[in-house]
Structure formats: C-alpha cells, structure tokens
Amino acid sequence: MASVDVVVPSYQYGRYLRGCVTSVLTQDIADLRVLIIDNASTDDSVEVARRLAAEDRRVEVLARPRNLGPHASFNDGIDWARADYFLILCADDLLAPGALARAAAVMERHPGVHLSYGGVVIDSATDPRPSRPAPATAAGWRILSGSALLERFCRTGRNHVPGPTAVVRTSIQKQVGHYRRTLPQTDDLEVWMRFALRGDAAETDVIQGIARVHPLSQSASSRTVHDWNVEFLAAFETFFADDGAALPQAGRLRRLARRALAERAYWCAASHLARGDAALARDLLRFSVRLAPSTAVLPPLTALLRRPDTLERLGRLSADLAAPLRRRFDGSA
Incomplete structure (x- = not known):
C-alpha cells in the first residue's frame, strides 16, 4: 500500500x-x-x-x-x-x-x-x-x-x-x-x-x-482585497520570471494573469467606492490601471459577463450606490 x-x-x-x-x-x-x-x-x-x-x-x-x-x-x-x-x-x-x-x-x-x-x-x-x-x-x-x-x-x-x-x-x-x-x-x-x-x-x-x-x-x-491582489501578482511574476519563463505560452499566460487581477481590482474598486471607502478604491483602481491601462477609460465588462453571479453582484453594487441617496432623501422628508 x-x-x-x-x-x-x-x-x-x-x-x-x-x-x-x-x-x-x-x-x-x-x-x-x-x-x-x-x-x-x-x-x-x-x-x-x-x-x-x-x-x-x-x-x-x-x-x-x-x-x-x-x-x-x-x-x-x-x-x-x-x-x-x-x-x-x-x-x-x-x-x-x-x-x-x-x-x-x-x-x-x-x-x-x-x-x-x-x-x-x-x-x-x-x-x-x-x-x-x-x-x-x-x-x-x-x-x-x-x-x-x-x-x-x-x-x-x-x-x-x-x-x-x-x-x-x-x-x-x-x-x-x-x-x-x-x-x-x-x-x-x-x-x-x-x-x-x-x-x-x-x-x-x-x-x-x-x-x-x-x-x-x-x-x-493580509487585511484587504488590495493586499491580496498584490500578493497574487507577486506569485505570478515570480513564477514567470523563473520556472515558467521557458514556457512556450509564458507571455500569453502572464498577460492573462495580469488582466484577471486588473479586472478584479477594477470591480472591487467600484464596490468599495460605492460603500464609501475611497482610499481602498483608489489603491485598487491604480493597481488595475497599472496592470491593464485600458481600464482607465473602458470598464472591463467582459469580466462581469464571465461570472455566474454577475446579476447578484450588480444588484449589490446598485444598492450600495443608491444607499446615500436614500439616506439623504429620508433625512429631508
């Protein structure tokens, strides 16, 4: 055995x-x-x-x-x-x-x-x-x-x-x-x-x-999603700089990993901004733009479409965005 x-x-x-x-x-x-x-x-x-x-x-x-x-x-x-x-x-x-x-x-x-x-x-x-x-x-x-x-x-x-x-x-x-x-x-x-x-x-x-x-x-x-993104990036960069460097698909896979991290950071930034955490949202957005500069002008919508929980996440994001308006309206009533 x-x-x-x-x-x-x-x-x-x-x-x-x-x-x-x-x-x-x-x-x-x-x-x-x-x-x-x-x-x-x-x-x-x-x-x-x-x-x-x-x-x-x-x-x-x-x-x-x-x-x-x-x-x-x-x-x-x-x-x-x-x-x-x-x-x-x-x-x-x-x-x-x-x-x-x-x-x-x-x-x-x-x-x-x-x-x-x-x-x-x-x-x-x-x-x-x-x-x-x-x-x-x-x-x-x-x-x-x-x-x-x-x-x-x-x-x-x-x-x-x-x-x-x-x-x-x-x-x-x-x-x-x-x-x-x-x-x-x-x-x-x-x-x-x-x-x-x-x-x-x-x-x-x-x-x-x-x-x-x-x-x-x-x-x-590691206390925030930004900390984790930084840690994940370090793992991918280390691998592709060393053992993975000789892979025929190394360049494509590295770009794929960086794009995935950038997309996640972008939507996490949107979520945290809606909840009022501007500092964390700023760190996440900077990270996203550094890895995928196009996210500075175009939201990575394909990342949402690939997720099975897209509608649920969009619903939560909409609720977070609407919460300050509801509070203001309730306070003025």
Whole structure:
C-alpha cells in the first residue's frame, strides 16, 4: 500500500494541535508518519506535541528553540519526507475522514498525476472541535493536464487549490523544491504552478479537509482585497520570471494573469467606492490601471459577463450606490 508523510507546522496552536493530528492518525493509511514542527511556541503546543508522540510512535516532534517562520517548517518538511505521498497540514486545519486514502488511490491509478486536491469546509469558529463532514465512500476525480491547471490559475488570477487538501507525489515535490520565503501569502500558488510544469493534477468536489479562519491564522495578516491582489501578482511574476519563463505560452499566460487581477481590482474598486471607502478604491483602481491601462477609460465588462453571479453582484453594487441617496432623501422628508 502507498505510504504518506504529513508535516504539521505549528505556532501557538496548542488548542488545535490534538484535533489536527488525530484527524491524520485516524486516516486509513497503514504506512503513515507525522512530523510536528513547532516554531518556538510559548503556549502549550510543545507539551501537546510530545504527548501525541508518546501516545503514537508514528508521530515525531521537532521543537525549534527560536521562531524561523512558517517557510522554514514547510521546507524542512519537504527535506524530511520520504513516503510515496506528502502533505503539509497546518495545525489549525483538519483532514476529512478518508481523505488520504482517496488522494493516494487516484495518484496510484494515474502515475502522471502529481498533485491532488478536493473540496474544503471553511470553519470560522474558534471551537477546537468543529463539526466534521460525513465520510465519503468514493470520490469522482477529474484529471487536469498541467497546461490546463496553469491556464485556470492565470485566467482566474487566483489559487483554487485548498492547502489542507493538497496531497502531492513526494518525488516530484523534491524536484519542485522549496517554498519561497519572498511570498508570505501566495507561496502555495507559486508551488502549484511549478507542479503544473511537471505533470497532471486530480481534483474532486468531495470534502477533503477543514480549513480554519480566525484572527490568528496566517491568511489574516493580509487585511484587504488590495493586499491580496498584490500578493497574487507577486506569485505570478515570480513564477514567470523563473520556472515558467521557458514556457512556450509564458507571455500569453502572464498577460492573462495580469488582466484577471486588473479586472478584479477594477470591480472591487467600484464596490468599495460605492460603500464609501475611497482610499481602498483608489489603491485598487491604480493597481488595475497599472496592470491593464485600458481600464482607465473602458470598464472591463467582459469580466462581469464571465461570472455566474454577475446579476447578484450588480444588484449589490446598485444598492450600495443608491444607499446615500436614500439616506439623504429620508433625512429631508
């Protein structure tokens, strides 16, 4: 049977750690290892980690004397891994029942698939024991070529691969290499694009993981949509300046990604301006015009037409624009 290694980076997540690691240890994988890497936490994270290791010989602990940042943990995990398949699961996230077996099975059936991922439940609660999805007996997988995966990333200008569900082929991860410290929020997107250069991906709608969103999560440090646009642009620019530079379609794909980011920024600017946030709207509009100068004179209407929720978004925008007029009218009545 296939073997799986899971790295669990942790910092100040003692309250989440047992639930996370238990969700891994209860997977239907006979040959399984877990490495908890603690980044000098000052809560009870190390104590919880060591208790877990004492209870189950499959668990190992690396407790750092000082905080080296999350990328050091990701990259040390890559160096440590030796199983057939590999996953980085942050300590505040969980795996769905059967997730690893489903991922390993599809990659065993398709040797050209080096990355698999699935649906994710977003849990905004602070309860360390969130409700778990019902076990799935089977998953319907779609196989995407590497070129199709890259095309989707660039056409949408975003990352559609949920990190807690991303199981990769370890030998290919070694070829792909480490996460880049220069990309604090979108390092995973840049790694997935490097995977797309080397083979196919498999995706399923079946829930494979639970992602926690809370004030202390890593993604919470980028506070606005403009911050996220800047981070996404950095990931695309880094990829096309390095690993993706030799792609025959590199120029077209880079332009596609920049256009997608510009269009999203434009309509976000309109939305925030309607809600009275002129400063953020200005930043977004400047970003949009920098990437796609034509947006200075022509609204990117095609971006709206491609979206399935266009009418809903236009309705919200109209309501936001009308709100000041309604307030003024009500005040003068």
